[in-house]
Each structure stands twice: as C-alpha cells, then as structure tokens.
Amino acid sequence: MDLAESLASLRSILHSFISSVDKLPITQQGCPLRIRTKHFFSAEFIIPKERDCTDLHATLIQLKPDSYEKLYCFLYQAPNYLEKIWDPFLLATEYIRMGVPNHDWKVEDSNSNFDMCDTYPPLIYVPTSTTKSMVIGSSKFRSRGRLPVLTYLHPNGASITRCSQPLSGFSARCLEDEQLLQCILKTNSQSNTMYIIDTRPRINAVANRAAGKGYENEGYYSNMQFKFCPIENIHTMRGSLQKLLDVCEMKNPSMNQYLNALDNSSWLQHIKAVIDAAIFITRAIEIEKKNVLIHCSDGWDRTAQCCSLSSLLLCPYYRSIHGFRMLIEKEWLSFGHKFSDRCGHIRTNDNKEQSPVFLQFIEAVWQLSQIYPTAFEFNERFLISLHDHSHSCQYGNFIGNCEKDRLDLGIKERTYSYWNYILQNVNDFKNPLFRPQSSYASEVLLPIIYPQTLKFWLNMYHRFNSGVLPKETIPNTLTHLVDHTIALSDHARLLEKRIRELRLTLENGITTATSNEDIHELQENHNIISFIEHDSGLSENELNQTTVESIQPKLTKFLQPLSSSSDVESGISSDYSPNNKLFTSSFTLQHQSSSEINDMPTLERISFELNSIALDWCSYHAPFHCSCSLPFDSAQRKYNCWRCGENFCMRCIEHGIRLPGLYSNNLVPVCKTCVRSIKLSPLFIDYTMSNKSNYRNQTEIKSSTLVIDQKQPMEFSINGISYQKEEVRGERSIRREQYCCDQYVDIALK
Amino acid sequence: MDLAESLASLRSILHSFISSVDKLPITQQGCPLRIRTKHFFSAEFIIPKERDCTDLHATLIQLKPDSYEKLYCFLYQAPNYLEKIWDPFLLATEYIRMGVPNHDWKVEDSNSNFDMCDTYPPLIYVPTSTTKSMVIGSSKFRSRGRLPVLTYLHPNGASITRCSQPLSGFSARCLEDEQLLQCILKTNSQSNTMYIIDTRPRINAVANRAAGKGYENEGYYSNMQFKFCPIENIHTMRGSLQKLLDVCEMKNPSMNQYLNALDNSSWLQHIKAVIDAAIFITRAIEIEKKNVLIHCSDGWDRTAQCCSLSSLLLCPYYRSIHGFRMLIEKEWLSFGHKFSDRCGHIRTNDNKEQSPVFLQFIEAVWQLSQIYPTAFEFNERFLISLHDHSHSCQYGNFIGNCEKDRLDLGIKERTYSYWNYILQNVNDFKNPLFRPQSSYASEVLLPIIYPQTLKFWLNMYHRFNSGVLPKETIPNTLTHLVDHTIALSDHARLLEKRIRELRLTLENGITTATSNEDIHELQENHNIISFIEHDSGLSENELNQTTVESIQPKLTKFLQPLSSSSDVESGISSDYSPNNKLFTSSFTLQHQSSSEINDMPTLERISFELNSIALDWCSYHAPFHCSCSLPFDSAQRKYNCWRCGENFCMRCIEHGIRLPGLYSNNLVPVCKTCVRSIKLSPLFIDYTMSNKSNYRNQTEIKSSTLVIDQKQPMEFSINGISYQKEEVRGERSIRREQYCCDQYVDIALK
C-alpha cells in the first residue's frame, strides 16, 4: 500500500448501497465480516467475538427497508438549492421532437389507464394504419401485453419498434399481431422488408417455445428478416458481474491469473455482445434503411439495452446531457425496466431478479465514449453518478418497476428528482472534450468493436482501490485547461475593447483630463466611444486607414457584437450561471458586454477590471489540500478561482459571481475570500446578480468529513463500536453533503 | 472498415524497417507475399504469377544491407535545418551532475583504449578505495571483462553498480572481485549490507554454472544480500513479441480468443517483470538506503533495462527530455547494449541475436507514463520515435553494438544525430501534462504495479490499424489547449500593460495629441511610461490610491518584470524558439517585453498588436484536411496559427515568428499566409528574428505524399509493378520529409 492508499479509508456507506454482508469462516483472530456494496466497495473486518459479529451482521441486514415506504427518497431532505420540483417529463414532447405523430405514426390511447399493459406508458405510438383490434389482439398475443410500439424514428424514415416475445409456442399465431407488423413495415417505403431482432441467443428463444412463448413463426410473417443477437439472460449477467468483482478482489494476482480471471468472467464479452447488437441495429436503420423490431423475452432488459444504445449511436441528441436523460426516461423508465427488482431496492425483492442490466448499458456507453472522446456532452462522472443513484434510492426517479408503480407511490409529489440534482451541478458532469460541431458529435456513429478496444473500467469497479488507478486523471486536467482558456479569451476580449476605447479617447484629443471625474464627465457628455474596429483578419492596408474621418461611419459596426471573434471554439464554453438551463444545449459564448456598450468606464474601474482576473492559474496538479484543509482526491472536482487563480474545493468556491474583467456576463467560480474582497469595492455594485433566488446556498452544505489518524490503521468502528480491521480495499471520500446522516453506516478507521 | 480506415493505405516503407518478407502457400488467386516491418506494419499481397512473387521476394530480401557501410545513415541527406553536428555527449558531465568523482568514487582509466573491456566506455567509475589490481582482476573474472562499475549515485549516497555474471562455475572465486565488491559496499555508510541482484530467473543462473559462469558464491561474498528478479532471456522475449504481433494480426477474434492470445503471449507479464525488478531496486536505494549491484549474463540486456528503469524512478532529471537522452546514452549506448545485433540492422546479423529488449524498456517507460501522466516531460510520440529510430538506421546513434564500434565507423563524423532531430522538433515531443513542480515530477516514484494497471499499447502495436484506436487522441487535444492558454495569457499580459500605459497617458493629460506622430514624440520627450502597477492580488484600498504623487516612486517597480504574474503554471510554457536549447530544461515563461519597456508604442502599433493574435482557435477536432489538402491523422501534430487561429500541418506553419501582440518575445507558430501578410506591414520590422541562421528552412522539406484513389482499393504496386492487394492492415502517413527516397519501397494502392 502506498501513501495514497493508506490515506484512503472508508467513512460512511449509505445503507442502500450495501449489497451483501457475509460472515466468513472464523479464524484465530476472530470472526471475519465482509461488506460489499453496490458501488463496488468491499471490506473485510475481523470481529473478535463471534456473538458481536452475529449481532452486527443481523443489524446490517435489517438496515435494508422491507417496504417501498421506508426507502431513503421518502426521508431525504436535500440542501436548499434543490427543490422538490419535477421538471415534467412528457413522453409526447420527445415523440414530437422526432416528428411523431405524422402521416405514418399516431398516438394510441388504449393504455391510458394501464389497462392493456401495466408496464407500458399510458400513451403509445403505433402505425396510422393500425386498428384498435390489431392493437388489442397483438397485446394479448405478446408476453405481459407488451405489443410492438414505436420507440425511435430516424430522420430517414426507418424506425425502431419494441415489444416482448410472442406467446407463439410451437404453432400458435395471431392475425392481429401479423397485421400490426405489416403496418409497421409499410411505414417505411424505402424497403420491402424489415428486421425482427431477437436479442436472445437462439437456443434460449427456442427453449421458450416449450413454455408457450418463443419467437415469431417465420412462415406467418411475410417480408420479415429474422436475426438473433445473442445477449445472455439476467442470471448469466449477474454471475458474470460477480466474477468480475472477484477479479477486483484478487490479492496480488499475476498477470496470467488476472487475464485468465478476466476472461473467465466473460464480462467484456457480454458488453461487446450488447454493443455489437446495437451496431447491427444502427447499420440496419442508417445504411439498409430498414425498420427494426426488437424484443427479448419480456422486452424490458436486453430490449431496453439495444433500443437505447442504438438510438445513442443513431441520434446525436441522445449524446447530450439533456438527450441522454430523455433516452433514460423513454427506454428505461417509461417502458418499464424493473429498476427496483434489478437493483434490489427492498428486502423483499427476489435476489434472483437482481441483475446488472442497467450497469451494462452504462458501461457500454462509457466504452463508446472512450472510442469517441469528443462525441458525448457528459463525462465519466455522470455515468458513474447515474449508476450509483439507480441504487441509492435517494431520488425518486428509479424507484419501482414501471411508471404505474411510481404513480402509485406518488414519487413526483414526495421525492426529489435526480435530474434536478444534475441540473444544479451540471458543470461537474460535462465532458471537456465535447465538441458539438465535430463530426463525431453530430453524425451517426458506426464503430467496429475490436476486443482490443474495450477496456476494463477501472474508475467504476476499482474506484475504491486508488493504487490501481492512474495517479492523475487526464479529464480533470482537461476541464481545468478548458476553463482557463475560456477565462483568458473572455478577459482578453474585454481588454481589447478597452484598448480600442482608450485609443479613441486619445485620438479624439482630450484636453486637460487630469482627474478621473473629468474623463468620466467628458465621456458622458460626448459619448466618445466610436472607434475603428479592426477584424483580426484585417490587412495592413486597412490598418493604415486609421483616420479620424473614417470613425463616424464605423460607429454602428462597433455597436454590434464583435464579428471578429468567431465561435469556432465556443463549444467548449461552460456557462457557470445557474440560470443557464441545463436542457437547452446552448453552447455559444455570450457576446454581451459586461457593461453598457456606450458607457466608457472610468479609469478607476478599468483598474478594477484588470485586477479581477488571474492570468496565471495554479496548476491543477499542485495542491493536495484545499485551503480549508480538505484533501483533494480524483473523485471530486477541483475549481480554480477565476480571480486569484488558486485551487479550491466545491465548498470553498462560489459559482454565481460576475467578474468585471470579463467581456461576457457569465457567472463564474470565485473563491470565498475573493468574493468577500471584491464585494467590498464600491465599484462592484454593477456586477451583483439579478436573480438571487437561484443562488446556490453554499452555507447549507454540511461539512461532515471525518478526520482519520493514520497511525493506528488497524482499528475501526462501525456505528461507534470499535473493531479490528483486516483489509479495507481503499476508498475515496463520498460527497457527504448529498446525503442525510441517519441513512449511513459510519465506518471509521482510527 | 470505416472511412478513416479505408483512407489509410500504405505508401512507402523505409527499407530498414522491413523485418520479414515471407512467401505464403500458393492460393487460387496467386502467390501471397507477406511483408512485416519493425514498426509493426503487416500486409499480405497476392502476386498472380509465382515467378513474380519469387523475384519480388528476392528483391526485397536483397534490400537489407550486408555491411555497416551500406546503412542508411551514411547516405541520408537531412533537410537543411539539421546539421551534421553532434552535441558532444560526455559521460563525465553526467557523472559530475551526480556529484562524481567525490570522496567515495573515482574515475578509472584502465579502459581508456578499450583494452580491458571493449564493450564498456573508456572512462569508468569505481570506489576510491579500489586498486588497479582489483579492477583488472575483477574484469578478468567477469564475463566479457564487464566488471562492476558505478552507473547511478542517489542523493542519499546509495548507488547502483552494474556488471556481467562472474566466471565462477561451481566453485571458482576471485579475491580481487570480492574486494571490489567490499569497496562498493563501503562507499555507503548507511547500511552494512548491499544487494547483488541477478535479473535472471534462478534456474537460468544455475544453468550457467555448468558453462563456467553463473552467479556469485554466497560463501565468498560477505554482507551481500542475493536476490533474483526473474526476467526471461532474449529468446523468450523474441518469441513473446511474435505472439503479441500474432494477436494484432488476428482476424475478428472474439473477446475470449483475444484475451487468451494476449495471455499466451505473456508480453505484459514480461513487461511487469521488468518494472517490478526496477521497483525493487528503487525501494532498496530510496527506502532501505542500500547499494545495489545488478547483473544478468553479459550485463547488456536485462541489466540495461533494470538500471535505466530504476534510475528513471529514482531521479526526476531522467524524466525530462534531456535527462532521458542522458539515460539512453549512459545505460544503453556507453555500456554496450548491442543495438545492431538486437535490432538486426544488417543482413549478416544472426537472427537469433534479435530481441525486443530496448522496446520492452520503452514500453515499460510508457506504462509508467500512463500511471503518472504528469511526471514525464516527453510524450508517447517521443517514445515511439525513439523505438522506430533504433531500427531506422537513419541517424548514427544506434548503429553498432558498443561505443568502440561507433568510433571505428566514424559515426560522429559521417552521420546525423537523432538528438539533433529531436532538438529541432522538440515541441512535437513534449507532454502537455508535464508539471515540473508537481510532486510526481520531482520525487522518487514508488508505484505498485497491478495487472489491471498495465495496458496493451495500442498506439505502438496497432498504429497502422486505425479502427482499433480511439477516434480522437486526448493528448493532442491537451497540447492544443495548453498552447491556446499560453497564447491567451501572453496576449492578455501585453494588453494589460498597454491599458496601464494608455491610462497613464490619459491621466497625465496629453494636450492636442491628434496624430500618432505627436503622441509618439510626446512619449520620447517625456518618457511617460511610469504608471501604477497593480499586483493582481492588490486590495481595493490600494486601488484607490491612484494618485499622481505615487507614480514616481513606483517607476522602478514597473521596470522590473511583472512580479504579479506568478510562475505557478509556467511549467506548461513551450518556447517555440529554435534558439531555445533543448537540453537546458528551462521552463520559465520569459518575462521580456516585446518592445523596449520605456518605449510607448504608437496607436497604430497598438492596432497592429491587437490584430496579431487570434482569441478563438479553430477546434483541434474540426478539420480533417489542412488547407494544403494534406489529410490530418493522429500520428502527426496539428498546429494552430497563433495569428488566425486555424489548423495547419507541419509544412504549412512556420515556427520562428515573433508576434507583436505577445508580451513575451517567444517565437511562435504562424501559418505561411499570416507570415506573408504580417511581414508586409511596415510595423513588422521590430519583430524580425535576430538570428537568421537558426531559422528552420521549411522550403527544403520535400512534399512527397502520394495521392490515393480510394475507388480501386484492391490494386497496388510495389516499386512501380502492379499487383493485387489482399489485405493491408491500415496505415498512417509517414513523415516522408525525414527520409530520402531511394531508401523506400513504394507501395501504392491504386
């Protein structure tokens, strides 16, 4: 263990993260207790007395709620900046974005009371030519009533529809279902055939026939191309993840043992199977221009994976933060992925129902983001957060198994929304490499996945074992550099403006302007801000035309936003304003001036502007502690104060400040010391925020990080009771302020 | 194959890169010929007539020189900017840097004519207490006369010495050798014992005893701790690399097949063994404070790997570009790593002598650079270049098997030096993440290597298979961002200075300064550049003291370099000046003003300054072609013109331009169009370079990239003869300008 590792030690685990508590065979030192969590922490503790161990084991087991009503989301009190407001997700708006309803597709209301299919949304979309009887007939012929419905419409007219397996057995047929599929085929005039993709291995599909289910009989469905994309079932996936986690827990494996164990887990093979299926669908839609109908057994696990991943490849919108949210809402939440069953939210959920289906989707997205680092607006932290909060039960979004469950539980009235949390912290989740203008960010992605391409996701599965991770994270450095570049170009833009103004003042020959007041008065009287605006591409000949005569006609030009500053790079602009609506994907640098354009500032104010921006920023890598003494670790984002350039932790920085030295009006991060100092100035008055209510209330955030004494690393306590530690697999501090404390097991190393 | 892949197609291969040409079993289409290269390109061609195939095979085989005199380095004519000048490497200066000779260590001249050991350098370093007879006796007792000599002295006094195996057999002993080792032990008073590290597996060492060699008899050497670090021999390593390359050539392997084949190659296991040995040595020196003597069999393969890697971990200097050069010169070149034999430079070299020993070292360094991304000054491109040029024979550095060979061949008189090439292109080889001030860059590195930590080096082994690589390279984006940040802060620094000057001009109340000439004259007469210099950390109280009275005392302060601009981030400064001596490791931003400090510029000049710098840069990712139509690929560095902000290839950019809008005097990259335009200006005169002779002559660089027609990808020609293509594993364009054409096999896809 190196220093970084011994520094890392577990403090608190949210109850809902605990996935298993196991008593291991008694040793001479005592009774070992192993705790594993759903966010891949694992630790073994030696409890000297077996009786204590049994008690502790029972206590920890009992922590898991036995009913939905006891879930954390119903107790959680968020910091003030989060409100119990749910941005209403209307499935219809997402379909409208895709141009639906249209000539080919219509809304169908047969399920408006969840009567036809309780795991589908109230509104479904089917071909215009479909009749009510086809819909009802097909629904009866499909497992759990999950009939074929539209889920994605590509701009070229090809569509993705999804459903569950037919109750066909060996020979049963359903004319309405066959007709419905013909209607789907006919929505797309570009092809005479369409794909029916069964995402199961053929052998599984065949086995289902014996149970009266299975897959479509090819003889009854004309013009259909059948294709199996072999993705294994939830039980195989659960086993595979466990083997992968065993790889993570191996002690000092050789390279040989490691590669063998990784191979045996088949985890990456399963991830590849999911991505390969999505790529097949993407090619069918984009290149073959054919409709695709996707199902597995019940159509809520593998089907959700394939529909959402192929949509992500097909449509750049889903690669934005807002679009990705829509994708989750549509494919996973509204079409009934059983989050509570798959994640095991409550004690009564069947263990055999748990499976890392959503995790596999998240990892597949991460693997794609490694291949296309500029194509996704969100970063790795976002994906990890999304996975964790599908388990945390802190927000209501992922509770229950379908929309009906969440409606019955009153989730929207009684809990906070995860998306609101993301919105309020959106700068933490943005990918600094994202370029909306780049071709990978704006086009259909058609990768080929080689085994060499897929990586072991260290930051997900090894996040508590810092020894395995690189000593610095490059994306964090990137974020730092992007922010610094934005700060400097924004500042330089203002400086260039000021120089032009001052030049003009000089050219106009101000006489005896000896005091600031005089100059200020002069400006107000004569409004002398007209000057020659040179585009940066201007030739030298034009440069030499700096004559007083040419000033007046160019006045209007000056009053326009600077055309010389092209927006080529502006995709990297991150607006720190809480007013910036997360879900609008606006990436253009604001070209407002920080003061009224024709109000030339006083010289005093120019000084103030000059001193409000640090040209040099403290290196991202330099300090290991914030000035508040909180140690920095790679899980948390470090912020540079735009005024002094130093590094600060999230608690020591304010995000809602307008600095006078910037050309734009953007709200930027400034440390509390600088905020205090800048607010003292009488000149600051112009720059205060207009909208106080949106101001993130930093003082509400609790500081509850425990201090660890490194000298006695072998002792620890759980909920105040001391024990002896055997092995703890690293740890990184959790952002405690997100949680409320009674939901924690406190494990402190002493 | 996606577009990027089909774009990629082989054009030219330097003869010296061809590693094998194999006729494969005849098929119906014709006779397949496989070409593999030392930089990991592999292609199979179908030659319709067997006779042609035989001829071609013979021709290609004959291309390999049969004597040193025919090697490429003796023919190569470099572009004008490279001169046939060898920066003299004096081993002595590197020892002086380590503080040697000193009280404990002295220079020994017994080998000044290579009489004692022809594979050692003329000067060697041994303990002060050593006698001539000990040196000669020990040399006779060691394989190939390679006696224990000093190679690294740590600041704490612990040292690394290196040698070959003793000719001990089962019982032979040598008193002088035993005495020499006692002398080494006594140079370090901190420990009573020292390590003798045999980098072979014990079984190999034992087997050598039967041949009269082996390892030291523990009974004869007191106070020595013996340790085996099992690294396999050159034959195992050669086989392992071949298996790794077979993995790369697998067609559509499953994840399972891939992981199995990777495991079977044992390549990463061997890399881990080398790094683990180096870490053991590092801990012995740094933590146990013990001397370490390292040997394998002859002490020029595994010993070179372990000595150089542990030095790299121990000493931050070796992690700089200059230091890394010194490390190669010392551990690999001067101590006789057999580059010509291991790389197979000439036809007569025994194939059984070839082995990727140097490649393994390079890869081990790369793996460490992945764990510590901020600790190394050089980037991946540097490591790949170094590997490639150990094979290319283009520069004289790596020719022959020892210093004596190179002296006999007159390398320094007759060839160009690789280091000179690196010096002239140093900005291409700098790691944008490097922070000399960061702790990882300035301290001893003590990693723990987990199997999960080591990666398959895609950019080395799969460089010609772009489908496997990520679609964008993050380090390139980082370089882009770092450069942009430097440009902006440099520009902003000048703008702030100008604003202060203009302010003061206004405050001093210039009367009737209506023309530029008048203002300029005024400045010259009154020298009115004194003004109030505000540090960016200045409080608001101080700000308000802007009174004329306070100006004079502060004049001196203004004439100093700006103290307000701290150098915290200056490690990222890349000086584009060819004058910048590569090997001085100076990383501070120059704080010279771009014009005389007390020469206030005319308003016209201020305009010129403002228009000389682009605030927005074209995104690194945006264009796929340079304006000269050369396609960009990830192997080549893209440059942003600092004036217009557009992307250009290396040929379309000039590096030696001083832009008036920068505070510093740095030479920066500007595109040829902008250079032309800026040079037309009468105002440019101040900024021309002082030292014309150092100016890189870009016009000398030949443009010889062939144009590929994508429409008939199945035909190709070798040296003008057309054939049918079967499979070409991708390709990236080679920087042709580095080479001269008659050394190439031209393979053109038609």
Ligand SMILES: [Zn+2]
């Ligand atoms: Zn600050």
Ligand SMILES: [Zn+2]
């Ligand atoms: Zn802090």
Ligand SMILES: [Zn+2]
């Ligand atoms: Zn340009």
Ligand SMILES: [Zn+2]
């Ligand atoms: Zn070009």
